[in-house]
Amino acid sequence: MKLRKKIIHITHVLSLVMLLSFVPVTALKASDLEYQETASEIIMNSLQGQPKRSFLRKLYTQLFFVPAWMHDKGLSVAAKELFAHIKHDGTLDKMGKLYQDTLLLESRAHEIYASHGTVAQKIDLEFKISQLYEGYTNYAYLGSINWGAFNARISNLIVNDVSTEWVLHRPDADAISMLEHAALGASLEKELDEAIPTKYRYKALQKELVKYRKIKENGGWVPVLLSGTLKAGAQDKGVYDLRERLRATGDYVPCSDSNESLVYDKCLQQAVKHFQKRNGLSVDGEVGPGTLSVLNKSVDDRITTILLNLDRIKWLNDRHSKRHIIINIPDFMLYFEENGKLKQSIRAIVGKPNHPTPIFSNTVKTIVLNPYWNIPKSIIQKEMIPKLLRNPNAMAKKGIEISTGWGKNATKISGASVDWAQYRYSKGVPFRFAQVPGPHNALGKVKFLFPNKYSVYMHDTPAKSLFKRSKRAFSHGCVRLQKPRELLKTFSTFNSNVDFDKSQKILKGKDKTYIALKETVPVDIIYLTAWVDYDGKLQFRNDIYGYDKMQLKSFRKW
Helix, strand or coil, X not given: CHHHHHHHHHHHHHHHHHHHHCCXXXXXXXXXXXXXXXXXXXXXXXXXXXXXXXXXXXXXXXXXXXXXXXXXXXECHHHHHHHHHHHCCCCCCCCCHHHHHHHHHHHHHHHHHHCCCCHHHHHHHHHHHXXXXXXXXXXXXXCCCCHHHHXXXXXXXXXXXXXXXXXXXXXXXXXXXXXXXXXXXXXXXXXXXXXXXXXXXXXXXXXXXXXXXXXXXXXXXXXXXXXXXXXCCCECCCHHHHHHHHXXXXXXXXXXXXXXXXXXXXXXXHHHHHHHHHCCCCCCCCECHHHHHHHXXXXXXXXXXXXXXXXXXXXXXXXXXXXEEEEEHHHCEEEEEECCEEEEEEXXXXXXXXXXXXXXXXXXXXEEECCCEEXXXXXXXXXXXXXXXXXXXXXXXCCEEEECCCCCCXXXXXXXXXXXXXXXXXXXXXXXXXXXXXXXXXXXXXXXXXXXXXXXXXXXXXXXXHHHCCCCEEECCCEEECCHHHHXXXXXXCCCXXXXXXXXXXXCCCCCEEEEEEEEEEEEEECCCEEECXXXXXXXXXXXXXXXXXXXXXXXXX
16 A cells, blocks of 8 residues: 555655756656655655644645755756845835745755755755745735724624624635646746736835835935914915925926925925825815825825735725725725726715724616615614603604604604614614605705615715815715716616616605616725726825724734
8 A cells, every 4th residue: 555655645646847948858857856755755744833824734735745946956947036036026125025025935945056055955945936926926916904803893883773794805816726727737926916806906006106206215204393284375384395205206297487495486386286186185286284284194104005905905895896885994986887987986985993894796777766875773862862852843843754653554653652672772673764855955966875784885965065175084984976867867877777867857756766777787985095096096095994904003014
């Protein structure tokens, strides 16, 4: 039995050796075969004590315990490609462990081959290179966010029955499969490149990270100090530093009519407006406390934010549909894509920090015209019952009907007929509160449903003035839209059963109407505080829910 296992093992070794070496077995010298067999025995024996789920054991089991990096006379092609790939990855901190370990291991390999090192030395380095490979692929494709720790933190933030859940979509990249493909003749360099995400302009954000790392290498930027709010035409000693700060990030482009003095001229004012727009600030061209605070975020802060959001993108849903709706919470915007290009953008209102909109994916399947607002239990207890206790007619004044239940036979009752105090803190409220359709309905005139356990949807709102604000976190978790009828019109262009003109007539009345979409559209609610927009410009936004801070508490450094 032992002899049979030995023969089977040697056969596997020889088969993989041919593939790893890219030469026919007849061309291999006896010394090469002896090395491969000895190395394989050492690897197999060394890993016996490793947990079955450990990376090294899973990797070498998949490779039939044949060395992937250290051959008899020199490094394998895969090893050379790995070292070169890591050294050329501009997103890495050159002083970080991954980059420095790469230089160290590459140098150590050259030393071993130059001194005709032993098989044991080569296998020791073989394992270290595999650990480097594991670390790098974790960095590049899984990222540095400790999602378990983060989810534990946000589980403590569940308030008012609104979940703060962040639904994850694990990246497809498989480090072991990539190396196995390389063993079968593929280029590891190509495997590593093809595994890089393409969604949400990930590669463009990577380039911005490289750019900001170079800014850091060149000394970053100095803080901008101003004597007060800087307005057009004013003169201030801080104008010089302001100009250099904006020049560093490409916001400032010299103008022919600017002498670059200490005067806050039109050229510099345009640069400030460009910066304000990229950072979600009010675009007024004035440098007040808000703009100054963002200007003075250090280059290290910006690098960290970009890294954090690169890692978030890795775990987002990778859509391959013709159409796609994206709602970015910190951006307060909805984007409608078609064939990967922006078709429509609409201002949005998202949940308050104490009523956060959850991060998840689903599909828009139904449009409701003239919707009722069925008020959630949490809002009934925290907002409606206190009003009823003060004024029994409070609901009637807002057009909210109270019924004895949800069935067809439910009876409408008056607010004065119930002792509401008993339900203020009860586990359940046996009454339905529903605001009738109309101009004052909290959901407005149009609602877009994408079924989910959070009872979150997109809808119209009568509070149109809130859309003028740059920061729009005012809802109980749902997403309010500034121009829902325009989105309805967009749906009508590819849904034959959505008649926009007929819908407009229905919206003039109060009859609730459901429209089941023939062509549904996937929707992703995301949370990015740094990204590259459709015009190729780097954008930053405030961390409105504090998720950046939470994730950075257990953010791994490489």
